[in-house]
Amino acid sequence: MRRHIFIAAALAPVLVWTGPATAEPMIYGLQVEQAERRFDDGSDLYAWDFDALAGTDELKLVWRSEAEYLTQSSRFETLENQLRLQMPISTFFDAAVGVRLDTPAGEDRAYGVIGVKGLAPQWFELDADLYVGETSFLRVEAEYEGLITNRIILTPSLELDTPLGDDEALGVGAFAPTLEVGARLSYDLLDRAVAPYIGVHYERRFGETADLARAEGEQRDNLYFVVGTKMLF
Amino acid sequence: MTATSLARACALAAAFTLSLASGAAAGEYNLTVDRVTLDTGDFTRSAIGYNGSTTPTVLRFKEGEEVTINVTNNLDEDTSVHWHGLILPYQQDGVPGMSFDGIKPGETFTYRFPIVQSGTYWFHSHSGFQEPDGAYGAIVIEPEGREPFRFDREYVVQLADAHPHSGHRIMRNLKLMPDYYNRQQRTLLDFLSDSRDRGLAAALDDRGAWGDMRMMPTDVEDLQGFTPLINGKGPRQNWTGLFEPGERIRLRFINSSAMTYFDIRIPGLEMTVVQADGNNVQPVPVDEFRIAVAETYDVIVRPTEDRAYTIFAESMGRTAFARGTLAPREGMEAEVPDLREPPLLTMADMGMAHGDHGSMDHGAMAEGAMDHRSMGHGAGQPTHTMPDGSVMQGMNHGTMDHGTMNHSAMGHGSMSQDAMQMAATDPFYAPGSGLTPQAADGGKFLSYADLKAQKPLYEHRDATREIELRLTGNMERYIWSINGVKYADAEPIRLQYGERVRFKFVNETMMTHPMHLHGMWSILDVGQGKWNPVKHVVSVSPGTTVFMETEVDAPGVWAFHCHLSYHMDAGMFRKVIVEGGPAGKSADLPATPRQSIGG
Ligand SMILES: [Cu+2]
Numbered sequence: 001m002r003r004h005i006f007i008a009a010a011l012a013p014v015l016v017w018t019g020p021a022t023a024e025p026m027i028y029g030l031q032v033e034q035a036e037r038r039f040d041d042g043s044d045l046y047a048w049d050f051d052a053l054a055g056t057d058e059l060k061l062v063w064r065s066e067a068e069y070l071t072q073s074s075r076f077e078t079l080e081n082q083l084r085l086q087m088p089i090s091t092f093f094d095a096a097v098g099v100r101l102d103t104p105a106g107e108d109r110a111y112g113v114i115g116v117k118g119l120a121p122q123w124f125e126l127d128a129d130l131y132v133g134e135t136s137f138l139r140v141e142a143e144y145e146g147l148i149t150n151r152i153i154l155t156p157s158l159e160l161d162t163p164l165g166d167d168e169a170l171g172v173g174a175f176a177p178t179l180e181v182g183a184r185l186s187y188d189l190l191d192r193a194v195a196p197y198i199g200v201h202y203e204r205r206f207g208e209t210a211d212l213a214r215a216e217g218e219q220r221d222n223l224y225f226v227v228g229t230k231m232l233f
Numbered sequence: 234m235t236a237t238s239l240a241r242a243c244a245l246a247a248a249f250t251l252s253l254a255s256g257a258a259a260g261e262y263n264l265t266v267d268r269v270t271l272d273t274g275d276f277t278r279s280a281i282g283y284n285g286s287t288t289p290t291v292l293r294f295k296e297g298e299e300v301t302i303n304v305t306n307n308l309d310e311d312t313s314v315h316w317h318g319l320i321l322p323y324q325q326d327g328v329p330g331m332s333f334d335g336i337k338p339g340e341t342f343t344y345r346f347p348i349v350q351s352g353t354y355w356f357h358s359h360s361g362f363q364e365p366d367g368a369y370g371a372i373v374i375e376p377e378g379r380e381p382f383r384f385d386r387e388y389v390v391q392l393a394d395a396h397p398h399s400g401h402r403i404m405r406n407l408k409l410m411p412d413y414y415n416r417q418q419r420t421l422l423d424f425l426s427d428s429r430d431r432g433l434a435a436a437l438d439d440r441g442a443w444g445d446m447r448m449m450p451t452d453v454e455d456l457q458g459f460t461p462l463i464n465g466k467g468p469r470q471n472w473t474g475l476f477e478p479g480e481r482i483r484l485r486f487i488n489s490s491a492m493t494y495f496d497i498r499i500p501g502l503e504m505t506v507v508q509a510d511g512n513n514v515q516p517v518p519v520d521e522f523r524i525a526v527a528e529t530y531d532v533i534v535r536p537t538e539d540r541a542y543t544i545f546a547e548s549m550g551r552t553a554f555a556r557g558t559l560a561p562r563e564g565m566e567a568e569v570p571d572l573r574e575p576p577l578l579t580m581a582d583m584g585m586a587h588g589d590h591g592s593m594d595h596g597a598m599a600e601g602a603m604d605h606r607s608m609g610h611g612a613g614q615p616t617h618t619m620p621d622g623s624v625m626q627g628m629n630h631g632t633m634d635h636g637t638m639n640h641s642a643m644g645h646g647s648m649s650q651d652a653m654q655m656a657a658t659d660p661f662y663a664p665g666s667g668l669t670p671q672a673a674d675g676g677k678f679l680s681y682a683d684l685k686a687q688k689p690l691y692e693h694r695d696a697t698r699e700i701e702l703r704l705t706g707n708m709e710r711y712i713w714s715i716n717g718v719k720y721a722d723a724e725p726i727r728l729q730y731g732e733r734v735r736f737k738f739v740n741e742t743m744m745t746h747p748m749h750l751h752g753m754w755s756i757l758d759v760g761q762g763k764w765n766p767v768k769h770v771v772s773v774s775p776g777t778t779v780f781m782e783t784e785v786d787a788p789g790v791w792a793f794h795c796h797l798s799y800h801m802d803a804g805m806f807r808k809v810i811v812e813g814g815p816a817g818k819s820a821d822l823p824a825t826p827r828q829s830i831g832g
Contacts, residue, residue, distance in 0.1 A: 025802075029409040057408075057719075058714055092447060092709055119709055122444035183588070192413050225651040232409060 001167055003057070018078055028054040030232060033143075033185075036228025038201055043222070044071045050231075053086070060086045067104075067217075068072040075105035082113060093118030107169040109133055135167035153195070157181065163209070171216060173208025180204075195230040239685045252762065261301045262292060264370075266358070271367060273460040274467035276397045280367035281308065281358070286746035288465040289391045289489070290370035296351040296377040302344040304336060310337040311360055312756075314344065315751070316372065317527060318354040318511050318769040321346040323789025326751055328359045330729050332791045333810060335360060338350035351376035353485040353512030353529040354769075355391070362400020363796050369393065373485060373628045374511075381687055382516065384533055387483035392524070392546055392555050394459040394493040395467070403456060404799055411711045414458055417451045417575050419443075424598045426589050440579065447709060450577040452743050453668065454550030455799060456492040461546060461555030467555040471566065476559055481535050483507075484544075488524040491798040493639075493743065494549035494772075498673055499542050499559070500570060504804035506679055510768040513687035520676030523549065525772035527796035534559070541565035549668070551575040563617075565658040573673065581665035582743055582775035587687040632640060663776030669746065682759050684766035690754060691784050693763035696735035700726065704773060704795070704805065712803055713742075713795065719804025726807050730814035732785040746800065747772045750809065752791040756782045770796060 032045070034049040046069040064082040084098030094117050102109040115129030121173045127141040139161050146154040159180040160181040172178075184199030204221035205213050215221060268712070269282035271491035283290040294300055313335050315327035325346040329335035336342040351374040371389045386490060396403060406413040427436035443450055460473045466472040476482050484504075488495060498504075498521040506517045508531035516533075524530055524546075536542055540561035548554065551572045558566055661681045662669040672678040706713040713719065728734055737754075747770045748755075754767045758780040765782075773779045789813045795805035 025404070026406045027405065029405065057710060088710065091707055119447050121447060123440070123447060147418055149420050149422060150416045150418055192410060204290065232406075232413075 003150045007089060019201070026054060027060065028057060030231065032231035033231075034228055035231065036197075036201075036226045038068075038224035038226050040071070040222055040224045045069055045077065046071065047226075047228075055086075061096075062086050075199060079102055079104045084113060084115075084130055086117070089116070090118070092120070096129070109135075109167075109170070111137070122199060125219075135170070135172070136164040138162045153186050153188070155186065155197075155199075166208070168212070171209065171212040173212060176205070176207030176209035178203065178205050178209060182226070184226065184228075184230075192232045197226075197230060199226045199228075200224065201226050244344050257297045258295060258297065259301065260294065261303070263303045263305070263731050264290065264292075265305045265307055266314075266363075266368060267307045267374045269367070271395060271465075271630065272825055273395050273462060274469035275460040278395075278397055278399075279391065280395070281363050282367050286465075287367065289389075289393075291389050292356070292370065292372045294348045294372065294374045296348055296374055298343070298348045300346060300348055303341050304344065305341040305530040306336045306338055308363075309338050311337055312358055312368070313360045314356050315359040316344075316346075316354070316356050316628060317749075318352075318529070319346070319372070320349050320752065320787065321565070323752055323787065323791060326789075326791065328751065328792045330395075330780045331792055333476045333797075337648060347516045348374055350374060350511060352513070353389070353487060353531050354488045355489055355510050355529065356525075357489065359792070362491075362802070363800060364489075365394075365396065365400040365403070367393075367490040368393070371485070371487055372782060379618070381513055382505075382533060383481055384483035385480040386476065387485060389464065389485045389487065390472075390474075390544065390557065391462075391464050391489055392493075392495055393462040393465075394490040394548070394553075395458070395462050396456065396459040396491070398458075399708050400491065400798065403803055406712055407455065407711045407799055407803075411455075412449070414456045415449070415451060415454070415544050416457055417454075417550065418449060419451060431482075446583065448743055450573070450667070451550075451580070452578060452708065453576055454493065454548060455744070455797070457550065457552045459493065459553060461490075461495070461548065461553050462492065463546070463555045463557040466557070468554060468569070472557040473563060473565075474557070475563065476536060476561060478537050478539050478561060479535070479572065481533050482559065484532050484534060486524055486530045486532065487524055488528055490526050492526065493553075494525055494747075495555065496521055496545045496549060496670055497544070499534060499544050500568070500674070501540075501542055502534045502536055502559075504534050506530055506532050506683075509684050509766055510770060512690070512767045514766055515685040515687055515764075517679060517683045519672075519679040519683075520674055521670070521672040522679035523670050525745070525770055525796075527747050527749055527770045528768075528772070534590070541567040543567040543569055545570055547572055549576070570673065575823065576667045578743055578775065579667040581663040582667055582731055600710050661772075661779065662776060666774060666776065668774060679739045679768075681757060681772075684757070684759060685764040686759050689763040690767045691756070694733055696782050697732045699735040699737055701737045701739065702807075704740045704742055704746050704748075705804075706744070706800070706805070708743070713800040713805035715805060715807055720794075720806040720808075721804065723807060725790075726809045728748060728783075728785045728809060728811045730785055730788050730811055733782055734785055735780055735782045738771065738779045738781070740775055740777055740779075743775045744797075745772060745802075746805065747796040750783060750791065751810075752787045752789065752811075753783050753785065755783075758782065785811055 021111045030050060031075050032050040034047055036047055038045050038047055046132040048083045049066045051062050051064050053060045055061050059068045062084040064084060067079045068077040068194040070077050077218055080098040080100055080102050082098050084096040086094045086096040089095045096115045096117060100113050111133035112130035113129055113131055117127045122127050125143040133135040141157060141159045142158040148154055162177040163174055165174050179201045182201040186195040186197035188195045201224040210220040243413055264283050267282055267285045269280055269285060269287050271278055271280035271287045289647050313327045313329045324332055326332040326345050356370050357364040362599045424436055460467045463472040503518050506519055508514060511527055522530060534557060539561050541558050544557040546555040554572060556569055580642040610776050659669050670678050703716050705717045749770045755769060755771050756765050757768050757771050758765055771779060771781045791809040793807045793809045794801045
């Protein structure tokens with residue numbers, strides 16, 4: 001209940017703020033940051049991370065989806081879907097509010113989302129979101145596109161998830177974060193539309209979150225070799 | 234159309250015709266707007282053409298003539314034809330939503346207006362992205378009196394930047410990723426060569442300065458990947474104009490590109506610029522000139538040898554070139570030069586110190602040509618207005634100084650090019666601008682400052698008021714605006730009939746904008762008083778302030794916009810309303826749409 005009130009409160013100013021629609025053309029697109037297979041002895045998985053968006057300069061509706069699918073046990077380890085409203089708050093940054101529904105194998109979770117996303121000085125793409133639910137999370141993502149040539153691009157990335165409380169069912173402990181770092185080397189094959197890549201992806205759990213993983217028989221960290229493709233349509 | 238309204242329209246039209254100077258001829262012209270297949274030699278795509286052709290249609294009028302142009306829309310979407318640079322009643326101007334409702338699929342719309350000028354102009358669709366998709370043609374108007382210069386033959390040389398993607402797709406891609414089409418960004422390899430040439434510290438400084446602003450020194454062409462065309466033909470297809478040695482040839486250059494400025498030269502031939510934007514200018518011999526999007530320049534060349542000459546038009550960002558040939562016989566070719574090094578924007582192009590250097594303030598102009606202050610640190614307290622309106626004070630642009638002053642080794646191409654750019658001066662570029670053009674053979678490059686009217690069109694008088702238009706934008710979101718407000722959110726600019734308005738353009742972006750006012754002349758201030766050239770497009774370089782004046786003598790509703798298609802669409806556009814004016818003046822002339830038979 002508390003959660004619903006929070007979401008409504010977050011959305012209200014947005015709806016007022018946008019005012020009457022202008023006759024601007026619709027912007028729409030699909031940005032797939034990751035669509036890849038991660039290889040690790042015995043525990044391969046498929047992963048995706050995309051934003052599908054539609055809207056105007058002033059307000060966009062974004063469907064953000066992230067998932068990890070374990071090939072061996074044929075189940076989603078993570079499956080997150082968010083519906084976000086995104087609007088500019090400064091020259092280089094957008095604010096976003098929305099809802100997130102996690103429906104992996106196991107426990108489902110729902111959150112309200114509030115966050116910022118944009119381009120920091122020196123071309124770092126930043127995404128920071130607060131997820132408010134039974135157990136709240138703070139997630140910070142950063143990415144940098146390093147041009148080796150105008151078509152060969154090295155993209156280091158970092159994602160830090162910090163639970164703000166304990167959620168035993170999810171196997172996380174308060175302030176015990178999960179870190180994901182990666183580096184993907186892509187080649188713009190078809191314009192910017194299709195850019196296949198190879199790379200590495202490393203995940204590590206800290207503190208109590210790591211302890212809970214170990215108790216479940218999982219490793220504290222994983223290093224993957226990845227093959228995938230970026231897409232933009 | 235009902236009988237009464239038809240009769241009314243006829244009566245009005247008749248009354249208008251009578252009011253014209255007696256003896257006015259009347260000509261009727263037909264244009265169809267069609268889906269065509271464009272083959273550029275590099276790619277083939279579905280495009281739009283007039284009269285079923287990918288070779289641009291040339292309409293030839295005579296000054297004093299009353300023209301009737303029937304435009305039949307064979308597309309499955311609305312269209313429009315705007316007569317770029319023509320002075321006409323606003324209802325005939327062809328801007329949907331302002332002048333008229335547009336031309337529906339299957340409909341024939343009849344334009345009717347008197348031709349009150351002569352020179353080289355063009356026409357294009359003002360609907361959606363039809364113009365980038367190919368909806369453009371040329372207009373040549375013969376003067377009533379004699380031309381003030383001699384020529385034996387003439388050719389229209391209409392340039393365009395045909396892109397394999399449709400205009401809609403390009404706009405969407407730019408909105409999703411503003412650097413989608415920029416394939417000339419600074420890379421790791423560039424960084425390594427910069428560090429080698431200038432030292433690691435300077436290279437890091439440079440990267441840091443641009444990275445802090447989240448802007449790119451390579452943002453010269455938003456849109457790359459196009460094939461430049463001359464009269465509908467790509468470089469491989471080599472449009473050719475024939476001549477006999479010794480003849481004077483008048484070349485009517487028209488830049489109908491969506492986004493691309495060209496630097497034009499004809500190696501081996503001197504060009505004499507005799508007309509700019511349809512108006513005669515005092516002849517200027519040049520080796521090369523830059524043509525902004527939507528401008529026209531007429532030049533006269535006189536090849537005396539029995540050989541071919543290449544018309545070579547490099548895009549300003551040096552990503553592509555248009556190529557045609559002048560030859561005594563069909564099939565002959567001349568050498569095609571290589572593209573020069575792409576330019577890099579400098580901190581000067583970022584608008585450092587704009588407002589005070591005001592390159593077009595009289596006085597500052599003459600001085601500007603010799604003044605190298607801004608190359609060093611001496612430019613006082615330079616300020617830079619960020620896209621969000623905040624101002625950075627006293628930014629120290631170390632990169633330019635270190636990069637260009639210290640290393641006199643000059644061995645490396647990039648070095649000497651930088652040095653040359655620093656030395657080049659043109660009052661219409663920010664001092665130290667990376668965009669300042671230079672003739673390929675070291676000769677004379679045309680500047681706006683060289684343009685003087687052949688005959689003043691208006692009596693010179695002081696402006697009655699000044700309107701400041703800051704050209705603004707947010708590159709990261711691909712939003713372009715004027716005074717920080719995009720068209721969708723903007724109030725119209727209101728002018729009073731009879732005023733003489735002075736427009737002050739302050740370019741706060743890092744891109745060059747060709748500003749185009751419909752319906753009235755733009756008198757570009759080059760500091761020549763009554764001899765200031767009369768234009769329909771005024772190109773404003775990054776980091777500069779440019780003034781133009783307009784005699785407000787055309788009542789009605791007019792468009793005023795950047796002529797880069799995607800900038801215009803993204804909001805760098807204003808509606809101009811001219812209020813007042815004598816009854817019976819152009820504002821009262823009716824538009825006369827009619828349904829085509831079976832349409
Ligand atoms: Cu523009």
